[in-house]
Amino acid sequence: xxxxxxxxxxxxxxxxxxxxxxxxxxxxxxxxxxxxxxxxxxxxxxxxxxxxxxxxxxxxxxxxxxxxxxxxxxxxxxxxxxxxxxxxxxxxxxxxxxxxxxxxxxxxxxxxxxxxxxxxxxxxxxxxxx
Amino acid sequence: xxxxxxxxxxxxxxxxxxxxxxxxxxxxxxxxxxxxxxxxxxxxxxxxxxxxxxxxxxxxxxxxxxxxxxxxxxxxxxxxxxxxxxxxxxxxxxxxxxxxxxxxxxxxxxxxxxxxxxxxxxxxxxxxxx
Amino acid sequence: xxxxxxxxxxxxxxxxxxxxxxxxxxxxxxxxxxxxxxxxxxxxxxxxxxxxxxxxxxxxxxxxxxxxxxxxxxxxxxxxxxxxxxxxxxxxxxxxxxxxxxxxxxxxxxxxxxxxxxxxxxxxxxxxxx
Amino acid sequence: xxxxxxxxxxxxxxxxxxxxxxxxxxxxxxxxxxxxxxxxxxxxxxxxxxxxxxxxxxxxxxxxxxxxxxxxxxxxxxxxxxxxxxxxxxxxxxxxxxxxxxxxxxxxxxxxxxxxxxxxxxxxxxxxxx
Numbered sequence: 001x002x003x004x005x006x007x008x009x010x011x012x013x014x015x016x017x018x019x020x021x022x023x024x025x026x027x028x029x030x031x032x033x034x035x036x037x038x039x040x041x042x043x044x045x046x047x048x049x050x051x052x053x054x055x056x057x058x059x060x061x062x063x064x065x066x067x068x069x070x071x072x073x074x075x076x077x078x079x080x081x082x083x084x085x086x087x088x089x090x091x092x093x094x095x096x097x098x099x100x101x102x103x104x105x106x107x108x109x110x111x112x113x114x115x116x117x118x119x120x121x122x123x124x125x126x127x128x129x130x
Numbered sequence: 131x132x133x134x135x136x137x138x139x140x141x142x143x144x145x146x147x148x149x150x151x152x153x154x155x156x157x158x159x160x161x162x163x164x165x166x167x168x169x170x171x172x173x174x175x176x177x178x179x180x181x182x183x184x185x186x187x188x189x190x191x192x193x194x195x196x197x198x199x200x201x202x203x204x205x206x207x208x209x210x211x212x213x214x215x216x217x218x219x220x221x222x223x224x225x226x227x228x229x230x231x232x233x234x235x236x237x238x239x240x241x242x243x244x245x246x247x248x249x250x251x252x253x254x255x256x257x258x259x260x
Numbered sequence: 261x262x263x264x265x266x267x268x269x270x271x272x273x274x275x276x277x278x279x280x281x282x283x284x285x286x287x288x289x290x291x292x293x294x295x296x297x298x299x300x301x302x303x304x305x306x307x308x309x310x311x312x313x314x315x316x317x318x319x320x321x322x323x324x325x326x327x328x329x330x331x332x333x334x335x336x337x338x339x340x341x342x343x344x345x346x347x348x349x350x351x352x353x354x355x356x357x358x359x360x361x362x363x364x365x366x367x368x369x370x371x372x373x374x375x376x377x378x379x380x381x382x383x384x385x386x387x388x389x390x
Numbered sequence: 391x392x393x394x395x396x397x398x399x400x401x402x403x404x405x406x407x408x409x410x411x412x413x414x415x416x417x418x419x420x421x422x423x424x425x426x427x428x429x430x431x432x433x434x435x436x437x438x439x440x441x442x443x444x445x446x447x448x449x450x451x452x453x454x455x456x457x458x459x460x461x462x463x464x465x466x467x468x469x470x471x472x473x474x475x476x477x478x479x480x481x482x483x484x485x486x487x488x489x490x491x492x493x494x495x496x497x498x499x500x501x502x503x504x505x506x507x508x509x510x511x512x513x514x515x516x517x518x519x520x
Contacts, residue, residue, distance in 0.1 A: 003416070003426075004273040004409055008266040008322055014179040015148035015264055019394055022145075026393070026453075036393075037453040049144040053183045062268055063416075063427040133286070133296075134279055134403040138396040138452055145394055149264055156263070156323075166263075167323040192398055193286075193297040274439040275412075278405035309404040313443045 001064045011059035017086065017096050018052060024070035025082045025100070032121040045112055047080060047102040054098035058088075065089040072122050078104040078111040080122075131194045141189035147216065147226050148182060154200035155212045155230070162251040175242055177210060177232040184228035188218075195219035202252050208234040208241040210252075261324045271319035277346065277356050278312060284330035285342045285360070292381040305372060307340060307362040314358035318348075325349040332382055338364040338371040340382075391454045401449035407476065407486050408442060414460035415472045415490070422511040435502055437470060437492040444488035448478075455479040468494040468501040 007013040029036050039045050060066060067089050073081040079101065086096045106112035114122075137143045159166050169175050190196060197219050203211040209231065216226045236242035244252075267273040289296050299305050320326060327349050333341045339361065346356045366372035374382075397403040419426045429435050450456060457479050463471040469491065476486045496502035 002409065003412055004267055004275055006268040007264055008268070008270040009176060009178065010268045011178075013264040014182060015145050015152075018145035018148065019392060022393055035453065046139060048139065048141075048189070049186055051183075051185050052144060053181075055181045056179055059178070063425065132279065133282055134397055134405055136398040137394055138398065138400045140398045143394040149262065152263055165323065193295065269436060269438065271438075274442060275405050275408035278408065282405075306399060308399065308401075308449070309446055311443070311445050312404060313441075315441050316439055319438070 001060050001062050001066065003062055006062050009059075011061055012064075014054070014056060017054050017056070017098065018100075020066065020068055020086060021052075021054075021070075021082070021084045021098060021100055024068035024084050024086075025072075027068075028070040028072065028082070029122075034118055034121050039118070043115060043118065044107045045114065045118075046105050046107075048105060049100050050103050051101040052098065054096055056096050057094045058096075060086075060088075060095050066095060067092075073099070078113050080104060080114070131190050131192050131196065133192055136192045139189075141191055142194075144184070144186060147184050147186070147228065148230075150196065150198055150216060151182075151184075151200075151212070151214045151228060151230055154198035154214050154216075155202075157198075158200040158202065158212070159252075164248055164251050169248070173245060173248065174237040175244065175248075176235050176237075178235065179230050180233050181231040182228065184226055186226050187224045188226075190216075190218075190225050196225060197222075203229070208243050210234060210244070261320050261322050261326065263322055266322045269319075271321055272324075274314070274316060277314050277316070277358065278360075280326065280328055280346060281312075281314075281330075281342070281344045281358060281360055284328035284344050284346075285332075287328075288330040288332065288342070289382075294378055294381050299378070303375060303378065304367040305374065305378075306365050306367075308365065309360050310363050311361040312358065314356055316356050317354045318356075320346075320348075320355050326355060327352075333359070338373050340364060340374070391450050391452055391456065393452055396452045399449075401451055402454075404444070404446060407444050407446070407488065408490075410456065410458055410476060411442075411444075411460075411472070411474045411488060411490055414458035414474050414476075415462075417458075418460040418462065418472070424508055424511050429508070433505060433508065434497040435504065435508075436495050436497075438495060439490050440493050441491040442488065444486055446486050447484045448486075450476075450478075450485050456485060457482075463489070468503050470494060470504070 001012050005012045005016045026036050067087050069085045071083045073083050081099060081101045083099045087094050104112050104114050131142050135142045135146045156166050197217050199215045201213045203213055211229060211231045213229045217224050234242050234244050261272050265272045265276045286296050327347050329345045331343045333343050341359060341361045343359045347354050364372050364374050391402050395402045395406040416426050457477050459475045461473045463473050471489060471491045473489045477484050494502050494504050
């Protein structure tokens with residue numbers, strides 16, 4: 001938890017959890033061998049967020065070290081969903097859970113089916129931690 | 131939409147919608163005569179977010195002017211919920227919808243029933259725009 | 261001052277002043293009849309920041325209303341400089357001062373002289389407040 | 391470089407460099423055995439930024455890995471200064487340089503001389519990388 005991620009309540013502002021979710025899925029994708037940067041730059045595929053949900057269980061404070069566990073739930077057609085559990089690294093206690101759902105679109109902005117090569121890599125993806 | 135709120139897709143990053151939701155409920159509360167700052171500073175009541183959900187309908191681009199329409203749905207006991215509709219100011223087309231649910235806690239960190247005076251003011255609150 | 265702009269010291273994090281500086285120059289440019297969005301979209305000219313300096317005089321707290329006074333100091337060749345004074349709206353007391361210096365580059369990424377039409381408009385620009 | 395740290399120019403927004411500077415000094419302090427969190431929580435000493443300067447040499451793009459080299463220049467009396475060099479991790483090319491100057495204040499908000507124990511630890515501090 002970085003200093004400017006805290007607010008005057010002394011805890012991490014709830015909007016930053018969406019950034020941490022993003023770190024989780026970024027590292028999960030990197031671990032599968034297809035980084036999100038490559039997906040955009042080489043495949044011309046973008047994953048705009050169409051829905052997000054987060055439940056906050058316990059506050060996160062400055063300099064806390066957090067684990068982000070990410071799971072890809074479905075990657076069929078032109079829709080991808082990631083599920084997240086954020087917990088404290090020291091005692092594993094839960095901090096937040098949530099999911100994001102993404103459209104898969106091409107450079108033109110139209111929905112695009114994920115290439116089989118990408119789907120195959122995702123299918124073998126495990127949890128991504130930070 | 132501020133410049134640093136955009137990302138390399140050229141559109142507002144989805145995490146900033148949570149900040150805009152917050153602007154919506156802040157202005158709604160101010161309009162009822164009990165600003166969120168007063169609630170914290172005078173009443174010692176805080177509204178940490180316990181759940182958030184957002185659906186993104188259309189991208190928001192740099193310098194777009196957006197309207198945030200906020201509605202308080204329930205304010206009973208120690209739980210408050212706000213619902214949001216964000217739309218483009220020029221043509222009213224929808225950009226995003228969502229809600230946040232808040233606990234009402236006191237300085238000690240324990241759930242606190244909202245004072246009747248605050249509940250009464252909220253009951254008369256209308257939509258807040260920006 | 262928005263809630264997530266505060267940090268656990270209870271004041272606005274110093275990095276947000278750079279965002280407010282940007283609001284100042286954006287509104288100043290809009291007031292001259294050439295918005296920054298138009299400059300990018302129509303003229304293909306970008307103003308990346310090459311240097312920034314800020315001095316912090318007094319803290320800014322949540323929900324404080326601030327004035328941003330912006331002055332364009334030189335707009336010759338391919339270099340632009342803006343100077344900022346941020347003060348409290350209620351009593352005018354100073355909060356921060358600073359400047360940003362910008363290169364003027366074209367879509368190719370190379371330094372580009374500002375069109376005379378833009379320079380002329382800037383020359384007549386007054387202070388921009390928010 | 392995180393995704394939301396980029397802007398529609400496709401590069402990291404200049405305001406995030408101040409956050410990265412902060413990561414640099416945080417890790418430098420942690421390396422000296424006195425984390426910034428401890429300084430605040432145990433010693434009751436805060437380091438508000440009184441001046442910042444940054445020069446941007448080259449853009450930083452999404453997913454770039456950056457090194458932050460931090461040096462503490464003076465820690466005498468109630469004033470601390472950190473100097474930063476940010477460079478690309480892959481080829482060491484410079485991205486930005488800058489400094490921050492901090493007041494040292496106590497819980498009361500008044501300038502406070504740093505304890506000798508802290509000064510001594512800082513005196514032995516080396517570069518902090520990330």
